Amino acid sequence: MxxxxxxxxxxxxxxxxxxxxxxxxxxxxxxxxxxxxxxxxxxxxxxxxxxxxxxxxxxxxxxxxxxxxxxxxxxxxxxxxxxxxxxxxxxxxxxxxxxSLGVNLFFELNDYLAQMMSKFNSYTVEMEEIHHTQKLDAPSGTAISLAKGVIENSSYTDWTLDKPLDNQIHIEAVRTENIPGTHTVTYNSDVDSIEIKHTAHNRxxxxxxxxxxxxxxxxxxxxxxxxxxxx
Structure with a gap:
């Protein structure tokens, strides 16, 4: 080819x-x-x-x-x-x-977890993405895809990099040296947290x-x- x-x-x-x-x-x-x-x-x-x-x-x-x-x-x-x-x-x-094949499996897991968590109003969701300092856009496209996956399967309607409103998912975008890409989705309540995470080791x-x-x-x-x- x-x-x-x-x-x-x-x-x-x-x-x-x-x-x-x-x-x-x-x-x-x-x-x-x-x-x-x-x-x-x-x-x-x-x-x-x-x-x-x-x-x-x-x-x-x-x-x-x-x-x-x-x-x-x-x-x-x-x-x-x-x-x-x-x-x-x-x-x-x-x-x-x-x-990444792993990230696309992670997308599927994110969708499934969002469907499950949508029944429990005591949890709120937030996301963090970490990338190398050469990455030009923030948040990452992968983080936006993860946020859309939650939005399509829950009552959330938008994402933001700022302080979130009730219907918004907060995404924290971090830039540091030599990080190919790490994405974390966390559901927090007063009593516990549930977290899924994908870490790329290289490109x-x-x-x-x-x-x-x-x-x-x-x-x-x-x-x-x-x-x-x-x-």
Whole structure:
């Protein structure tokens, strides 16, 4: 499989290593200094760039008839536009806040726990996410996905980084050196606390999941999620 890497930072380098280990070929390594030359030769593109260029990367893939996997966060106000363009161009697209297989299992656990806890009004929920200082967006896309999972299965209606109102989930975003990603969801009451936590030890899990998604999407048309890949 021929892969275009759109974004060649730390994650791009890890994705390259894992893709090569799995027998794939890299035909484009795009950072801010080079062009899309070679994109049309790719079977699939993997975008781990930055919020300000993600939309250009994704739309360029659709125009080049190249399926695209995007793990960039912080640009999702344009997500519906990209879905519409994907449909118009009969493309293939997966955007996820986190491609780690472990995190996607954690999403399922979070949804299930939220359903259980919604029956017990004595508990309130809060979240914490910890990432390296190079991460540009806060809270993380993964934390937002976790919050949405709780909101869809409870009476909460929103999340906030500030002091929460009664119907809001507070997310604490922490930035420190050399932390790939830690996410904690805690339910607190006066008598006890229930906590679920996912800790990434390195970037390999995110990269492997993205490559697996890229392998899965080749030959397909439509907008998919990691749930489709895992099934």
């Amino acid at each position: 021929k892969i275009a890497l759109l974004g060649y930072g730390k994650m791009g380098h890890v994705i390259e290593r894992i893709a090569l280990e799995r027998g794939h070929e890299i035909v484009l390594k795009k950072d801010e200094n080079n062009t899309y030359d070679g994109l049309s030769n790719a079977d699939v593109a993997i975008d781990f760039s930055i919020p300000t260029v993600a939309v250009d990367n994704i739309s360029s893939c659709f125009h080049a008839n190249v399926p695209v996997i995007s793990g960039t966060t912080g640009w999702l106000e344009h997500y519906d536009d990209m879905v519409a363009l994907c449909t118009e161009k009969k493309g293939a697209f997966i955007s996820s806040s986190n491609f 390999d899990g995110f990269a492997l999941g993205a490559v697996i998604a890229a392998e899965w999407i080749v030959g397909k048309h439509g907008v998919f999620t990691m749930k489709d890949v895992l099934k």
